[in-house]
Amino acid sequence: xxxxxxxxxCKTFSQGGxxxxxxxxxxxxxxxxxxxxxxxxxxxxxxTLLNTIGGxxxxxxxxxxxxxxxxxxxxxxxxxxxxxxxxxxVFQAYNLxxxxxxxxxxxxxxxxxxxxxxxxxxxxxxxxxxxxLAGLEDRRPAQLSGGQQQRVAxxxxxxxxxxxxxxxxxxxxxxxxxxxxxxxxxxELNRRRSATFVIATHDKRVMDFCHRRISLQDGRIVNAxxxxxxxx
Amino acid sequence: xxxxxxxxxxxxxxxRNYRRTLIMLAAIILGVWAMIMMNALMRGMVDGMxxxxxxxxxxxxxxxxPAYRDDPGVAHSLEALSAPLQEALADRDILGWSARVKxxxxxxxxxxxxxxxxxxxxxxQELSIGFAETxxxxxxxxxxxxxxxxxxxxxxxxxxxxxxxxxxxxxxxTVGNEVGERGFPIVGVYRASLPSLEETLVYxxxxxxxxxxxxxxxxxxxxxxxxxYRRLEPWFGRxxxxxxxxxxxxxxxxxxxxxxxxxxxxxxxxxxxxxxIFLALSFGLVxxxxxxxxxxxxxxxxxxxxxxxxxxxxxxxxxxxxxLLLLGLxxxxxxxxxxxxxxxxxxxxxxxxxxxxxxxxGATLYPNLRGVDMLRATLIVIFLxxxxxxxxxxxxxxxxxVTSMNEY
Ligand SMILES: Nc1ncnc2c1ncn2[C@@H]1O[C@H](COP(=O)(O)OP(=O)(O)O)[C@@H](O)[C@H]1O
Ligand SMILES: [Mg+2]
Numbered sequence: 001x002x003x004x005x006x007x008x009x010c011k012t013f014s015q016g017g018x019x020x021x022x023x024x025x026x027x028x029x030x031x032x033x034x035x036x037x038x039x040x041x042x043x044x045x046x047x048t049l050l051n052t053i054g055g056x057x058x059x060x061x062x063x064x065x066x067x068x069x070x071x072x073x074x075x076x077x078x079x080x081x082x083x084x085x086x087x088x089x090v091f092q093a094y095n096l097x098x099x100x101x102x103x104x105x106x107x108x109x110x111x112x113x114x115x116x117x118x119x120x121x122x123x124x125x126x127x128x129x130x131x132x133l134a135g136l137e138d139r140r141p142a143q144l145s146g147g148q149q150q151r152v153a154x155x156x157x158x159x160x161x162x163x164x165x166x167x168x169x170x171x172x173x174x175x176x177x178x179x180x181x182x183x184x185x186x187x188e189l190n191r192r193r194s195a196t197f198v199i200a201t202h203d204k205r206v207m208d209f210c211h212r213r214i215s216l217q218d219g220r221i222v223n224a225x226x227x228x229x230x231x232x
Numbered sequence: 233x234x235x236x237x238x239x240x241x242x243x244x245x246x247x248r249n250y251r252r253t254l255i256m257l258a259a260i261i262l263g264v265w266a267m268i269m270m271n272a273l274m275r276g277m278v279d280g281m282x283x284x285x286x287x288x289x290x291x292x293x294x295x296x297x298p299a300y301r302d303d304p305g306v307a308h309s310l311e312a313l314s315a316p317l318q319e320a321l322a323d324r325d326i327l328g329w330s331a332r333v334k335x336x337x338x339x340x341x342x343x344x345x346x347x348x349x350x351x352x353x354x355x356x357q358e359l360s361i362g363f364a365e366t367x368x369x370x371x372x373x374x375x376x377x378x379x380x381x382x383x384x385x386x387x388x389x390x391x392x393x394x395x396x397x398x399x400x401x402x403x404x405x406t407v408g409n410e411v412g413e414r415g416f417p418i419v420g421v422y423r424a425s426l427p428s429l430e431e432t433l434v435y436x437x438x439x440x441x442x443x444x445x446x447x448x449x450x451x452x453x454x455x456x457x458x459x460x461y462r463r464l465e466p467w468f469g470r471x472x473x474x475x476x477x478x479x480x481x482x483x484x485x486x487x488x489x490x491x492x493x494x495x496x497x498x499x500x501x502x503x504x505x506x507x508x509i510f511l512a513l514s515f516g517l518v519x520x521x522x523x524x525x526x527x528x529x530x531x532x533x534x535x536x537x538x539x540x541x542x543x544x545x546x547x548x549x550x551x552x553x554x555x556l557l558l559l560g561l562x563x564x565x566x567x568x569x570x571x572x573x574x575x576x577x578x579x580x581x582x583x584x585x586x587x588x589x590x591x592x593x594g595a596t597l598y599p600n601l602r603g604v605d606m607l608r609a610t611l612i613v614i615f616l617x618x619x620x621x622x623x624x625x626x627x628x629x630x631x632x633x634v635t636s637m638n639e640y
Contacts, residue, residue: 051634054537056537056633056634057634076542077541077542077543080536080539080540080541080542081539081541082539083537083538083539084538084539084540084541085539087539089537089538091534091537091637094530094531094534094637095534097241097531097534097535098248098531099241099244099245099248100240100241100244104240108237108538109538109539111234111236111237112234112237112538112539112540112544114234156538
């Protein structure tokens, strides 16, 4: 079954009275367990596509199905609910809630979902260990390095077993060593947990980790290429 | 929705900008403290007014001839009280009552003469409703309704330039439209909470006055005292049902409209004051909460993006405001209560006595701090405070996650 199906997505923005194309007739299907990257130069529509799939933004036309639900007519609250239960997000920066510790950040989504204290605490500790942050769980984001912060964000995105993890330029603020560590983590989680990843990036090294790559330009899919799984 | 999570977020966020929070907190504490002080002082003032004003003479209700209040002379008197009425006055909820002659009169010493209100009283009855032996500063009170002496106020004694044991002459109009007059020895001097009372009221034996004015057994009024001036029922209704023909029963609010009016004005002023103080506070509060939201737009966008429902965002901001309000209320109430403790034994206003007398209270102000007033201030502050925070909270809930996260 497809984790995500997009059909003929169009989105335009108006900026200073001018119409700017965000997405133009984007049709895309992401299978469950895929490790996909969206590439393309800055302004090509990667973020717009991720946000539309994630229910953070709505297209002008076209149709989106996520986890078997057509979200075209969802209300604000319904979209919030979809994001909460089905999608994990990793953003470029400022991913963490400053007043919560690393563990509390990971627990945050599970707590919103209404999971019990014992379950979510155990899950959070396991996943923090899995992303290599054992011992740092009580630190606040300000006490963590950029790379560590992104790992916490990944842990939070994956902790509640979402159908889909969307990451928007997750390595943009990291040095190359931290970048490749983070990508290795993504690849490992994809393998071990068979989670579906869609990662937007214009970083060549990141693309090398992905199994399928979709290139965007001016809001359009310009080419798509697949590679055998695990050939990175 | 996890209330615990919202509480945690609200509480921690409150202390992020602790300087701003403390400033706002100080403002709330000060405002609440002021509300409590003002309320206690105003209530003390009203109680003082009513106690000295009501207990002294009018009691809580009075029986009169219907025309007496317009023309308080011997012509408008009450004949002897009927048996059912006397029975009604013996009600267990009535602390006491007094049937008196009360007429305008002239008092003269060798030195001076002045207009007064002559009270012909039965001392036993009078002591049961207002006059206290402790009010006497010299001599004694009347011994019976047939006691042929007078008790005057200390201020009056000075005016007349006379003293205890000397004689004065009282004169007033008789039933037959003549001038009745009689000499009385001064056997007692009293002090009232208000100097103006001391210069007005002269007590004499009721039967002596009745004889002097040819009234037979008639009296001008019956004053009745209940346990609480705020609540005349149930005794008032029972007396009203037993009232004789040609008599009217009126509560103190009708008898002293000025007093009743100032009571309700002061009660209303209490609420107005709370609201005014709070309105000033709420500008600060709205601003504080708006700043708290404004500073965290990006973070709130993140919370929404992660799937926090918009209504939960609204609650989070309201909770933050609620914490601020509760802390301020707690400290403000405590501070108000503490700072009133040393004042409860009375604030000496003798320096301001002239002004105080104008408003009808005694020379000592006893602040009256009541739980109801604290509760009322607390509820008003919470209610208005949350209402004021609704605007920033609403804005936080309406934030668009994507544009908010792109804010700088
Ligand atoms: N909120 C917005 N308002 C106006 N224009 C926007 C907005 N978001 C995106 N765009 C425009 O849409 C196009 C695609 O942007 P985006 O999806 O952010 O590209 P990418 O993530 O690939 O850099 C760009 O031309 C951008 O300027
Ligand atoms: Mg982008």
